[in-house]
Amino acid sequence: MEVVDPDKVAVRAGLPLPLSPGHRAAVEEAIEDALAQVASHISQSPIPERYTERHVWPDGSGGWALEYGPLIEVESAVAETDPGGRSTGAYTVTYRAGLDPCEDRTYGRVLRRFVAWAAANSPIVARFAQDVPGARIRVSESVEGQSATYESPKASAPGSAGADPTIEDLNPWRRITAYQRPGIAPHPMDSGLPWWS
Structure with a gap:
């Protein structure tokens, strides 16, 4: 199941279309990394x-x-x-x-938005985007008195329209798990500990 089209990630990152095989492989790897991050955060598969x-x-x-x-x-x-x-x-x-972004449209929109953003901003995709003539450079450096000032987009306030998505946007789909050993736990009075401990 393709959650995010690599071409859409490329547009966000500033890569030229059509993608070269090397750029496509990097974008697809960045999408997989973003999905793995989501799976780790929500403790379940983000896609079927x-x-x-x-x-x-x-x-x-x-x-x-x-x-x-x-x-x-x-x-x-x-x-x-x-x-x-x-x-x-x-x-x-x-x-x-697994969660199904096709069946749950709200989840699908949140998942696609986060994955596209995370993939476009991954270090490997950003590195390729830096090499594109006329692309905005997102890193500033100063070496031996030489410095460069780089343009940076103005960030929107968190939670407002246009703000960067965060992994916390997926919290409503997070599965919280608890584990208890099989069997019945001893009654607190049978543990030998004072009741106030």
């Missing part, structure tokens, strides 16, 4: 992916206890057998899961 899990047991209500979500569709569930050919009761389940 296919997963296969072995030794999955039905949950009793006709569903499956699968590791990844949100579930989009179960593609297949194949009964597993032991070496003698008898059913084990477990299944190998192939399914698609």
Whole structure:
């Protein structure tokens, strides 16, 4: 699934179209990096992916206890057998899961905006953009008395129209997970600690 068109990233970055193979590869890598950053932030796949899990047991209500979500569709569930050919009761389940920017249009707009911005501003894409004649240079330097003043776009106030997107814009889709060891925790009175600790 293509979340952001590399040509749109190129326009944002100031790269000439059509993209050369080297520039296209750099932009596609920057898009992958941005998607990885989103996945890390929201703790789930930002786009639908296919997963296969072995030794999955039905949950009793006709569903499956699968590791990844949100579930989009179960593609297949194949009964597993032991070496003698008898059913084990477990299944190998192939399914698609993850947030879907095509189904959730609000999420899709926020995701595309962040990914396009992050990819266009990635160091490798920015380096290619610096080499384009007439491109705005975004770095200032001073060496041995020689200095250059570079034009920089005026930033909009955070949250206003035209402001740069941030990874926090994706917080509404962030999955917060908690882990508790299996079993029942001891009652606080049985822990041996004073109740005020």
